[in-house]
Amino acid sequence: MATGNINVSVENIFPLIKKFLYSDHEIFLRELISNATDATLKLKHLTAIGEAGGVEYGNPRIEVKIDKENKTLHVIDQGVGMTKEEVEKYINEVAFSGAEEFLEKYKDSAKDSGIIGHFGLGFYSAFMVANKVEILTKSYKDESAAHWVCEGTTEFTLEDADKKEHGTEIILHINEDDKEFLEEARIRELLSKYNKFMPIPIKFGTREETLPLPEDAPEDAKPETKTVDDIINNPNPAWTKQPNELEDKDYKEFYRELYPMQFEEPLFHIHLNVDYPFNLTGILYFPKLTGNMEIQRDKIQLYQNQVFVTDNVEGIVPEFLTMLRGVIDSPDIPLNVSRSYLQADSNVKKIASYISRKVADKLKSLFNNNREDFEKKWNDIKIVIEYGMLSEDKFFEKAQKFALYPTVDDKYLTYEELAEKIKDNQTDKDGNMVILYASNQDSQHSYIEAAKAKGYEVLLLDSPIVPHLLQKLESEKEKISFVRVDADNVDNLIKKDEEKISKLSDEEKEKLKTDFESVVPKEKYTVQLEAMDSDAAPLIITQPEFMRRMKEMQQTGGGGMFGMGNMPEMYNLVVNTNHPLISEILNTKTVKKQERLIKQSLDLARLSQNLLKGEELTAFIKRSFDMVK
Ligand code: ADP
Numbered sequence: 001m002a003t004g005n006i007n008v009s010v011e012n013i014f015p016l017i018k019k020f021l022y023s024d025h026e027i028f029l030r031e032l033i034s035n036a037t038d039a040t041l042k043l044k045h046l047t048a049i050g051e052a053g054g055v056e057y058g059n060p061r062i063e064v065k066i067d068k069e070n071k072t073l074h075v076i077d078q079g080v081g082m083t084k085e086e087v088e089k090y091i092n093e094v095a096f097s098g099a100e101e102f103l104e105k106y107k108d109s110a111k112d113s114g115i116i117g118h119f120g121l122g123f124y125s126a127f128m129v130a131n132k133v134e135i136l137t138k139s140y141k142d143e144s145a146a147h148w149v150c151e152g153t154t155e156f157t158l159e160d161a162d163k164k165e166h167g168t169e170i171i172l173h174i175n176e177d178d179k180e181f182l183e184e185a186r187i188r189e190l191l192s193k194y195n196k197f198m199p200i201p202i203k204f205g206t207r208e209e210t211l212p213l214p215e216d217a218p219e220d221a222k223p224e225t226k227t228v229d230d231i232i233n234n235p236n237p238a239w240t241k242q243p244n245e246l247e248d249k250d251y252k253e254f255y256r257e258l259y260p261m262q263f264e265e266p267l268f269h270i271h272l273n274v275d276y277p278f279n280l281t282g283i284l285y286f287p288k289l290t291g292n293m294e295i296q297r298d299k300i301q302l303y304q305n306q307v308f309v310t311d312n313v314e315g316i317v318p319e320f321l322t323m324l325r326g327v328i329d330s331p332d333i334p335l336n337v338s339r340s341y342l343q344a345d346s347n348v349k350k351i352a353s354y355i356s357r358k359v360a361d362k363l364k365s366l367f368n369n370n371r372e373d374f375e376k377k378w379n380d381i382k383i384v385i386e387y388g389m390l391s392e393d394k395f396f397e398k399a400q401k402f403a404l405y406p407t408v409d410d411k412y413l414t415y416e417e418l419a420e421k422i423k424d425n426q427t428d429k430d431g432n433m434v435i436l437y438a439s440n441q442d443s444q445h446s447y448i449e450a451a452k453a454k455g456y457e458v459l460l461l462d463s464p465i466v467p468h469l470l471q472k473l474e475s476e477k478e479k480i481s482f483v484r485v486d487a488d489n490v491d492n493l494i495k496k497d498e499e500k501i502s503k504l505s506d507e508e509k510e511k512l513k514t515d516f517e518s519v520v521p522k523e524k525y526t527v528q529l530e531a532m533d534s535d536a537a538p539l540i541i542t543q544p545e546f547m548r549r550m551k552e553m554q555q556t557g558g559g560g561m562f563g564m565g566n567m568p569e570m571y572n573l574v575v576n577t578n579h580p581l582i583s584e585i586l587n588t589k590t591v592k593k594q595e596r597l598i599k600q601s602l603d604l605a606r607l608s609q610n611l612l613k614g615e616e617l618t619a620f621i622k623r624s625f626d627m628v629k
């Protein structure tokens with residue numbers, strides 16, 4: 001029997017391993033299964049090129065086994081195995097120096113976890129959960145087997161052993177503190193988190209399978225069951241296949257496999273597949289994203305050669321696409337580095353822009369191939385697209401071809417179609433094209449109707465980031481402005497060169513203005529006289545576009561100029577000097593009566609804007625009853 005010393009300079013590396021990755025104990029299993037997978041795939045390669053010395057590949061699997069009595073956990077493979085010399089070399093020297101180097105490099109940046117600690121520790125991560133580790137291994141090219149034992153110190157023993165089949169068994173004697181890893185449920189959880197799509201079948205225990213009844217079975221026949229190996233993984237997940245091998249239903253099935261708790265179907269998928277200048281495969285799904293962005297449980301998962309790494313893809317996937325779901329798999333993403341390094345890596349940058357390009361291309365082809373269907377999905381996907389247009393110039397450009405602007409009448413127009421439609425009727429006297437929009441069809445109903453009566457097209461834009469998007473569109477396009485329908489009286493929304501004639505003389509106007517200003521609170525309303533049609537509303541409350549938009553932008557983050565968010569709400573009170581009620585107010589002799597008429601009219605205007613609430617609403621109702629009785 002050989003004994004020896006593992007060749008290291010850092011004497012206390014084991015305690016360090018345990019401490020450093022304290023929170024990430026569970027990754028040991030993934031590391032061991034990765035090694036078992038590598039060893040099996042190596043054998044597959046050797047047999048394929050006829051270099052395996054007559055050993056057959058067969059149908060190898062990896063087995064994970066718990067032995068509660070002996071407090072051991074076993075990971076068994078049928079791969080290439082190791083000769084004694086290889087154990088010396090790969091376990092005692094190379095693997096250890098790898099672990100050592102890793103710790104040296106990262107021991108100061110333990111706080112910057114996230115991706116650190118995912119890879120690089122390899123075999124020695126077993127000592128995070130075991131005080132003693134055994135390797136029983138037989139190489140495909142050797143007659144004798146080897147048995148290595150190490151008890152978490154730098155000493156080890158290595159001797160000949162008895163093992164018939166090629167392959168390796170790793171035996172972990174689990175620490176008292178880590179006995180959770182002797183629980184079947186816990187191991188099953190880890191296997192399904194990290195190994196669900198690994199390329200070699202992984203057996204964990206057995207399960208009962210119900211056999212199908214034969215065709216001619218009697219009605220009351222009970223189906224038979226049989227005990228079969230429980231294979232916990234799908235070794236050939238959809239993303240490893242070519243798009244032309246898959247049908248729509250395969251993509252949907254894979255979605256359910258990825259997110260078993262997700263009952264809503266995805267809207268569509270995007271299959272990613274590149275091998276130059278970097279390697280990346282994957283499938284992204286557009287989920288239904290209605291309303292506010294919910295807290296996201298089901299995220300995009302990052303794999304490396306079918307091994308789960310993380311579901312934090314920040315920095316790798318463009319931010320606006322992190323709301324999508326699915327998987328990406330790339331061996332070219334450096335993993336044992338910090339986030340800030342990741343963001344500077346040129347490969348990673350290329351990956352992010354590739355993904356964003358593919359998504360844009362897919363959206364464009366969906367739009368071109370089936371516009372009707374695309375329009376139906378628009379409200380569920382617009383947040384992602386609008387966010388992408390805001391945050392990435394390239395995406396903004398591509399989106400010109402498929403971004404839609406819905407109208408209050410349920411038409412969905414591209415920007416180009418919209419401009420063509422409105423340019424004649426909605427260009428003001430200075431040559432600016434004014435695009436009208438509403439954010440809420442109910443509360444802005446009267447304004448929408450007034451605009452439509454003028455033949456204007458009104459968009460319905462209701463995502464939370466709309467104010468930012470409009471700002472962006474106004475700065476990208478020439479001579480356009482967006483104005484919400486309630487920003488002004490309809491005649492002022494798009495200023496044309498036509499003078500409206502007022503019934504009132506200048507003196508009368510002067511008096512009317514003073515009368516109103518003595519009643520309405522001036523810190524809230526600016527009184528503004530307008531000669532409108534006599535059948536238009538007598539009073540209209542409007543809020544100037546600029547001010548409202550700045551406030552909204554501040555509420556949704558960004559655009560924090562002028563401290564608008566803290567400004568009090570200010571409105572314009574537009575008084576229609578051609579309306580009979582206004583003439584009546586002007587000509588009312590008693591001050592008391594005039595005040596009551598103004599108050600009542602103002603409250604009605606507020607009511608139509610949904611601005612009358614609480615105590616004031618109660619007072620209004622009481623006053624109204626008094627007036628009708
Ligand atoms: P890595 O997998 O990154 O090479 P590890 O520390 O995980 O680093 O493993 C060190 C080496 O030990 C492997 O490269 C391999 O040569 C050998 N090894 C580990 N596990 C096995 C196994 N199950 N079968 C064969 N060789 C193995």
Ligand code: MG
Pocket residue numbers: 031034035122123
């Ligand atoms: Mg490894």
